[in-house]
Amino acid sequence: MARTFDVRRQTGFTTIAAICFALLYLPIMTLVVYAFNAGTSIAIWEGFSLRWFEAAWNNNQVIEASWRSVRIASVAAVLATIAATMAALATTRTKPYRGLAGKYAFINMPLMVPEIVVAVALLIFFSRIKIATGYTGLGYLIAAHTAFCIPFAYLPIRARLESMDQSLETAAADLYANGWRTFRRITLPLLWPGILAGLMLAFVISLDDVVITEFVKSGGQDTLPTYMLGQLRRVVTPEMNAISTVFLLLSIGIVTLFFFMSRRK
Amino acid sequence: MPDQPGSTAIDIVRVSKVFGAGADQVAALDAVSVAIRENEFFTLLGPSGCGKTTLLRLIAGFDFPTEGHILLHGADIGTLPPNKRPVNTVFQNYALFPHMTVAENIGFGLEMLNKPKAEITARVSQMLKLVRMEALAGRRTSQISGGQQQRVALARALAPQPKVLLLDEPLSALDYKLRKEMQIELKRLQNETGITFIFVTHDQEEALTMSDRIAVMSAGRILQIGSPRDIYDHPAERFVADFIGETNFLAGAVESLDGSRARVRLKSGAVLEAAVPEGFAPNGEATIVVRPEHARLAEGEGAALAGTVETIVYFGTDTHVHVRLDDGGAFTVRRQNSRGGEDVPAEGARVAIAIPGAAAQVLRD
Numbered sequence: 001m002a003r004t005f006d007v008r009r010q011t012g013f014t015t016i017a018a019i020c021f022a023l024l025y026l027p028i029m030t031l032v033v034y035a036f037n038a039g040t041s042i043a044i045w046e047g048f049s050l051r052w053f054e055a056a057w058n059n060n061q062v063i064e065a066s067w068r069s070v071r072i073a074s075v076a077a078v079l080a081t082i083a084a085t086m087a088a089l090a091t092t093r094t095k096p097y098r099g100l101a102g103k104y105a106f107i108n109m110p111l112m113v114p115e116i117v118v119a120v121a122l123l124i125f126f127s128r129i130k131i132a133t134g135y136t137g138l139g140y141l142i143a144a145h146t147a148f149c150i151p152f153a154y155l156p157i158r159a160r161l162e163s164m165d166q167s168l169e170t171a172a173a174d175l176y177a178n179g180w181r182t183f184r185r186i187t188l189p190l191l192w193p194g195i196l197a198g199l200m201l202a203f204v205i206s207l208d209d210v211v212i213t214e215f216v217k218s219g220g221q222d223t224l225p226t227y228m229l230g231q232l233r234r235v236v237t238p239e240m241n242a243i244s245t246v247f248l249l250l251s252i253g254i255v256t257l258f259f260f261m262s263r264r265k
Numbered sequence: 266m267p268d269q270p271g272s273t274a275i276d277i278v279r280v281s282k283v284f285g286a287g288a289d290q291v292a293a294l295d296a297v298s299v300a301i302r303e304n305e306f307f308t309l310l311g312p313s314g315c316g317k318t319t320l321l322r323l324i325a326g327f328d329f330p331t332e333g334h335i336l337l338h339g340a341d342i343g344t345l346p347p348n349k350r351p352v353n354t355v356f357q358n359y360a361l362f363p364h365m366t367v368a369e370n371i372g373f374g375l376e377m378l379n380k381p382k383a384e385i386t387a388r389v390s391q392m393l394k395l396v397r398m399e400a401l402a403g404r405r406t407s408q409i410s411g412g413q414q415q416r417v418a419l420a421r422a423l424a425p426q427p428k429v430l431l432l433d434e435p436l437s438a439l440d441y442k443l444r445k446e447m448q449i450e451l452k453r454l455q456n457e458t459g460i461t462f463i464f465v466t467h468d469q470e471e472a473l474t475m476s477d478r479i480a481v482m483s484a485g486r487i488l489q490i491g492s493p494r495d496i497y498d499h500p501a502e503r504f505v506a507d508f509i510g511e512t513n514f515l516a517g518a519v520e521s522l523d524g525s526r527a528r529v530r531l532k533s534g535a536v537l538e539a540a541v542p543e544g545f546a547p548n549g550e551a552t553i554v555v556r557p558e559h560a561r562l563a564e565g566e567g568a569a570l571a572g573t574v575e576t577i578v579y580f581g582t583d584t585h586v587h588v589r590l591d592d593g594g595a596f597t598v599r600r601q602n603s604r605g606g607e608d609v610p611a612e613g614a615r616v617a618i619a620i621p622g623a624a625a626q627v628l629r630d
């Protein structure tokens with residue numbers, strides 16, 4: 001975005017940029033480097049080793065929490081993307097009316113309400129349901145994650161719908177396609193890149209969540225981030241670095257994958 | 266065939282379309298009535314914003330009239346959705362489906378009509394042949410040129426064999442040479458398919474060369490409907506005369522009226538014979554129009570007008586002689602150029618202008 005005018009010629013630009021990048025990437029680099037530490041400290045280098053990756057791989061709790069994270073994120077991302085797609089269609093394929101802007105705000109509310117407030121509200125709300133129904137499964141986490149992922153999935157889908165040439169849909173209707181077939185044959189195929197972007201974004205956001213998960217989860221429902229948080233309160237070994245490194249690679253992998261999928265038109 | 270009226274394909278009956286509400290209401294169409302015949306190349310001609318697209322969209326079903334009826338072969342289709350009307354559109358920006366091949370685009374309408382596979386395949390290849398695009402059937406529509414996209418858009422709209430084909434300025438995105446080619450192509454397609462074409466343009470030359478009949482529109486109303494020759498030779502209103510071709514306006518008065526002919530006295534005192542439009546009611550003053558190529562420079566007496574040559578402009582095929590009339594008005598005479606033809610008068614020379622009997626036309630307003 002900042003390419004419209006040349007800020008590179010401003011005095012101090014290079015220095016400020018260097019500091020920002022250093023602040024951003026030095027900690028991450030340190031984290032990754034110490035994942036390969038042979039010793040037990042996350043601050044004193046004692047040689048190269050893969051022992052902490054091995055330790056993490058053999059740690060049942062880590063594997064379990066990771067698996068749980070992936071399951072929650074997958075289901076929540078899919079549900080959120082479906083809801084977001086329908087919301088995006090409803091808000092772009094309609095004549096503008098009074099209150100449409102309000103509806104945008106309503107859909108994007110989770111982006112604006114402080115996460116901690118949502119977390120506490122869900123904690124109280126779900127505990128009532130738990131008492132009433134006795135159900136204590138992953139459903140609560142999935143529902144919570146779906147809810148806060150919707151706006152993240154909604155934004156790229158809506159952007160795609162708005163930039164799409166609407167005369168294509170008109171042309172389909174002109175060529176005897178009813179509403180559903182127009183959607184299936186024209187809108188949906190052209191919307192795919194947006195939907196994929198929404199799905200990926202929702203998946204990554206869900207995978208990453210700590211605050212709401214921490215409040216909503218029942219005993220034994222740690223996701224990877226909440227497990228790591230728990231561990232950090234006790235003893236810190238480079239195992240955390242190793243897990244984080246894998247997590248980082250996974251995220252980069254997903255984003256790269258999406259990048260190439262969306263570029264292929 | 267313009268001179269033997271066929272049965273009516275599309276009947277527009279007092280259709281009005283109002284956009285918006287309250288203070289910023291826009292009457293895009295104001296009680297428009299027109300009957301478009303079967304098998305006709307019918308053109309809606311008018312300046313930007315006169316309601317051409319609006320009328321086309323109402324016929325296609327993309328929008329609905331505020332008042333009035335739209336009949337297709339006598340049945341009211343005014344309230345049907347677009348997918349229920351046997352009418353197809355060629356869009357100005359073509360609106361080809363970018364994720365489909367040329368052949369898939371052309372077959373789309375038939376597929377939506379649930380035609381059998383074999384029929385679709387046969388019809389698509391027939392269409393490809395008709396628009397001479399066989400070689401590019403498997404291409405994505407983003408990988409073909411503008412003129413080729415235009416052909417695909419045509420083939421796609423023609424494939425389901427609609428009763429009426431609507432074309433909204435389909436040639437405006439093409440360069441001059443390609444546009445000329447496509448004009449001929451369009452006429453050929455219309456002849457070969459026998460489908461009624463309703464064609465929108467604001468290019469008067471395009472309208473004159475292609476149409477069986479033209480409706481000239483202005484500000485949401487149809488001012489005149491007729492064959493290109495009718496519209497050009499016998500404009501009924503000032504707007505029509507002015508919008509199509511170049512013309513000379515003369516002030517005068519109707520002396521006597523006899524059916525479709527009148528004797529008019531010009532301000533210069535000359536009396537001449539002129540055609541009058543249908544429903545003309547004389548009220549003293551009248552405006553008479555004469556096309557520049559219908560008037561002649563003449564010698565001496567018997568001429569209707571006299572004046573001084575102001576400027577002479579050479580156009581290659583013809584020469585325009587701009588004359589300042591003795592009564593102060595301006596008049597242009599256009600002369601075909603020919604090898605060793607008559608001499609053109611010099612600038613500043615005194616000339617007389619003769620107006621042959623069939624050349625003058627009285628306007629309604």
Ligand SMILES: Nc1ncnc2c1ncn2[C@@H]1O[C@H](COP(=O)(O)OP(=O)(O)OP(=O)(O)O)[C@@H](O)[C@H]1O
Nearest residue numbers: 284285291293312313314315316317318319320467
């Ligand atoms: N959806 C709309 N809402 C409000 N006003 C509209 C709408 N569509 C058209 N109009 C108005 O109706 C009038 C006719 O528009 P229309 O598009 O039919 O003109 P046109 O003859 O096709 O012009 P052009 O040659 O520029 O395409 C214009 O004044 C236009 O501003």
Ligand SMILES: [Mg+2]
Nearest residue numbers: 317318319433
């Ligand atoms: Mg238009």
